[in-house]
Every structure is written in structure tokens, then in C-alpha cells.
Amino acid sequence: MEYISLESIPHYKECAAVTDALGYTLVELQIVPQKQVTKINITIASKDPSVDIGVSDCAKAHRALQNELLKILHKEDDDLMMEVSSPGMERNFKNAAEFKIFIGREARVWDKTVSDWVGGTIKSADES
Numbered sequence: 001m002e003y004i005s006l007e008s009i010p011h012y013k014e015c016a017a018v019t020d021a022l023g024y025t026l027v028e029l030q031i032v033p034q035k036q037v038t039k040i041n042i043t044i045a046s047k048d049p050s051v052d053i054g055v056s057d058c059a060k061a062h063r064a065l066q067n068e069l070l071k072i073l074h075k076e077d078d079d080l081m082m083e084v085s086s087p088g089m090e091r092n093f094k095n096a097a098e099f100k101i102f103i104g105r106e107a108r109v110w111d112k113t114v115s116d117w118v119g120g121t122i123k124s125a126d127e128s
Helices: 012-022 055-073
Strands: 024-033 038-046 080-085 106-111 116-121
Touching: 012 024, 012 055, 024 055, 038 055, 055 080
Parallel strands: 038 080
Antiparallel strands: 024 038, 106 116
């Protein structure tokens, strides 16, 4: 799995500042321009590993991020189609940088040496 710095993702820093102020961590930001609308997928997590993200958390983040993204992308309300979600229980990491976000949480990884899933708690993470 490749490590891609989250700060290198366009508009991640601006959106992360918004979610951070709300008490969430921005896990994933995808901005996909299409013909008539810009599709945006956002995943947020709680900063506290023992607290889950609910629908009200996603709605709160949606309102705040929509306002920020309208300014950043110079779009009108009707030009954005945005979805905010939690990572879910069975999230597959898409970027090795996510390990740092989930420090303190339980995870399972596929161990090629034993050809099986191995579970544990993420204690630390870095670029390697």
C-alpha cells in the first residue's frame, strides 16, 4: 500500500481545518468534477477512538464543509453533490497515511506469512 501525504491532496488542508474545529478528523476527501456537478465524497472519524460517528455528526460536518467547499471551488449550491460518511466498521484503508488517523483503534491486517488475518490495536504509524 502506498503512502500519500494527506496534505498533498487538493483542498485537504482547508477541509481538515473545518472538521478539526468540529472535533472530527478528515479521513478521506475525493473531489470529482463531472459535466454539470462536482461530486464530493468525504469520510470523517471521531478524534476519540472510543466514540463512533453518527448521522448527526455527518450532517453537522456536511453543513460546515459545504460552505467551505463552495468558497474554495467557486461553485453554487446546485453545482455540488456531496456525501459525508463515517469510516464504518469494515473500512479498507486506501492510503497508508490512514494508519496514523486510526492510532488507538482496533484493526485487522492480512499477514502473508501466515495467510490469515491478524488483529490488534494500532499503536503508532509513520511514513514507512
